Amino acid sequence: MSQSLNLFISSSRSPNFAISQQLHSKPSLFTSISPFPVKFSVRTPIRASVSDLDSDSLAPVLVSDNGLTGGSLSCAKQDYVTLASADSSSIEVDTVTEAELKENGFRSTRRTKLVCTIGPATCGFEQLEALAVGGMNVARINMCHGTREWHQTMIERVRRLNEEKGYAVAIMMDTEGSEIHMGDLGGAPSDKAEDGEIWTFSVRAYDSPRPERTINVNYDGFAEDVHVGDELLVDGGMVRFEVIEKIGPDVKCRCTDPGLMLPRANLTFWRNGSLVRERNAMLPTISSKDWLDIDFGIAEGVDFIAISFVKSAEVITHLKSYIKARARDGDVAVIAKIESIDSLKNLEEIIQASDGAMVARGDLGAQIPLEQVPSAQQKIVQLCRQLNKPVIVASQLLESMIEYPTPTRAEVADVSEAVRQRADALMLSGESAMGQFPEKALTVLRSVSLRIEKWWREEKRHEVMELPDIASSFTDSISEEICNSAAKMANNLEVDALFVYTKDGHMASLLSRCRPDCPIFAFTTTTSVRRRLNLQWGLIPFRLSFSDDMESNLNKTFYLLKARGMIKSGDLVIAVSDMLQSIQVMNVP
Ligand SMILES: Nc1ncnc2c1ncn2[C@@H]1O[C@H](COP(=O)(O)OP(=O)(O)O)[C@@H](O)[C@H]1O
Ligand SMILES: C=C(OP(=O)(O)O)C(=O)O
Ligand SMILES: [K+]
């Protein structure tokens, strides 16, 4: 009990008081903790200057950084107390959440998490900061676009934002995958195909300026694979062509549905009303370029890697062991993008093998009839929750906001539906990457989420979901039962918050899975786990060092959160932890 202790001292009259000083000696303390506030006794004199303390007002509580709580102190001005690096910054929470908690109380914090794709419209430091302020929990970089240097700069900027400004934005890298797509249009932002026009699609790399009505295709087998009469869909049908002639590597096509084509837009071809997928299915899910990108992501310590066009669970299992052997601190979570027919076929195994999933509606809508996308979404969201994996609903949520400052009513209804389904997260793509109103789009996601969450909570309209047992060991079963019961108690007792002390984040995710009415304060010891929890519904992740002694963890947390104005005396809290398998219900002292 005598090594370097970080001590906090607070007075009952001035609860925000905290001092920080160098450790001068090694005190030993008795821990006599309950009831709070504690009386503590000091076995050996502890020394530090207390000249700036008003000793008369001291009814102090000493809590060490490793969870020890001291006994009574009669502190006169001539006494000396040892204090070290003891200030309320020893609990870390992101700046935006802290402000939200202080302003609105924790009942009204947003539960649905928000992912923003970063692109030319949002790559500046100030633009990234505006997104962080607007509630971005995860920044996504799409490896289909941009250079290695550009991606590296984005990662650096997000990290700098976190360090300098106190945000906790996580980073998701999204692989390109082996999809067939157009070239980059020679740097043009877009190109327009008109009805009846003849365009040439070819593997040729065109010199700049690119000849008119030509499109470069990234896949060498393109001309061999397509047949005259096939239908060619750009971006899942935003523009359509019919293949009319093949001349060597050049494929001549007539535009049948006009529209705007964006650089590197996805291409699919259809024959007799079905997607031609033989060749595509032979391409590896993770291409050699993807592996290099993954190495880069691991080296940069990104928090999530999203894998495009996942077909089976094996590729995920393989990638996870690849990461495990290489990731230095903490691992990188693997998100399976559900965007192909094969991924729907093997849905359960894929989700089971992954750390989360994305309903990638853009490509999914190009592979299955559009009218099947909503039911696929509902099914994926439901399954992910049952299997306790975070799920992101992505693509075209606010597509019209790429060009216009207000969303369509239909888009708002779509966002509401995803929130009502209680997906963990919503994602912006083009809206934030290259749209004209990235911050406004984020504001729409934020305000619609808050409104719908509140409405459904107040109306108690959420259908109860049958949550199957998922534990693989008896200890896990205990954790699962504790979380299910704690969440139920929290709803019945209308508590203000659930507290969970978790080293690897598992207990926190089990609580999140229950989608309780109150927010979940998740305390975890490592920054990487804390960032990863950012993707999960209803979790407010904090970094805090704590011990196996729950009593002192709680005292320390109450003290620190009160000092920062994030909770107040009288708030009703339920606490659970990895270390002590129990449920505690208490009022904040
Ligand atoms: N790093 C980037 N550099 C340039 N443009 C980007 C970048 N990331 C995204 N974009 C633009 O934003 C659009 C939407 O992003 P996203 O949905 O991630 O890609 P995609 O449309 O290729 O699936 C892209 O089509 C592209 O025009
Ligand atoms: C999110 C998706 O993937 P990407 O944007 O990489 O095509 C999608 O297809 O919906
Ligand atoms: K991608």
Ligand SMILES: [Mg+2]
């Ligand atoms: Mg996709």
